[in-house]
Amino acid sequence: MKESKVMLIQYLTGAFIIVLGAVHFALLTFAGGGYDNALKFSTVVFTYTAYGLAFELLLAALTFHVFNGFRKVLTELHQGRTYERAVTWALALAGGATFLWGTRTVLVFLGVIG
């Protein structure tokens, strides 16, 4: 994939994180009738159940943005074909694992898996 495409996704996911992150924090703070109830078990379960898809999208955007950003930082600090390939693959694998583990959490909350 061309670098311009990668960076376009990087910028879009960045904008997406700002919007969805705000929704995420708003839900965590105000869901269930206010700040006092926000961290009650029933409120948290409701929030995750009702907005599971939103959390999954936030997870996908965050995973790409964070791991690609980390790749850019590491390849800027040190250069070399082998090193850059190793960094790219290592972070792709780490990002994939993070996304899968996060998805599992969302699916548990949604009751899809036990």
Add this chain to the structure above:
Amino acid sequence: MAEGQAVGRVELKFDPKILEGLGKPLKTVTFKVYRFDPSRGEGVTYSTYQVPIFRGTTVLDALLYIKERMDPSLTIRYSCRMAVCGSCGMVVNGKEMLACKTQVEGLKSDTLVVRPMHNLPVTRDLVTDFDAFFKKHRAVLPYIIREDVDVNIDREYQQRPEEVVDYLMFANCIKCGLCYSACPTSATDEMFLGPQAMSQAFRYVADSRDDGHRQRMDVLDSPHGIWNCHFAGSCSDVCPKGVDPAFAIQQLKGLLIFRSGYLKKKRPAPNVQQKRELVPER
């Protein structure tokens, strides 16, 4: 009159008689000059000199004064003395500038620390090696590319005045390397093209006569190309010719992401012969 001395190297007495005929100096400024000679294997040292400053004395004048009268071993690169050739770029008190264009009085300091440019290997003293710099410059194909006509024919291309404005600022680049030295990304990423090469790429992409943007964009749209620019803007800040490389890089990013259609449709300006064929003369 203050005494001239070279710390850690040779010690020369300053003879006040050499000032006869030069008028009265405004003040004496201490120059701490970076010294490095790879053949000596001593590493980097700083030599200190007391230099009399007159009205209009430039940093280059002062360095040549040191070289002529105090320490002939000081190595400097310069040529035109009028901010045209771009040979005498260096870092004075932490900021990149052309020694020939910078008047000592204007720096408003009694001590000047002079060192070679950053991000380029030092050949000796204040002289840096520009090989990597020009290699990156050549990588962006800094010339008019035409596939439809022979560029060597002696017919001019049609270009309106407003089309000249699109790239004129970037044509003022004298390849002095100051922007490259000031760039924080070039400091960590030695494969980064650097602001000079990228602004020159934009200079030709924005030129209505050029048809080489596809080849050029392939170079720019790479892992160590325009996307590594952090938009610090220090390149534009230090340019002695008023070129704005940071602006050029942002324009290139915009062209690649939002206006890729424009690049696909872009057709180069015809030359005189082609225009006659398109619009027959009456």
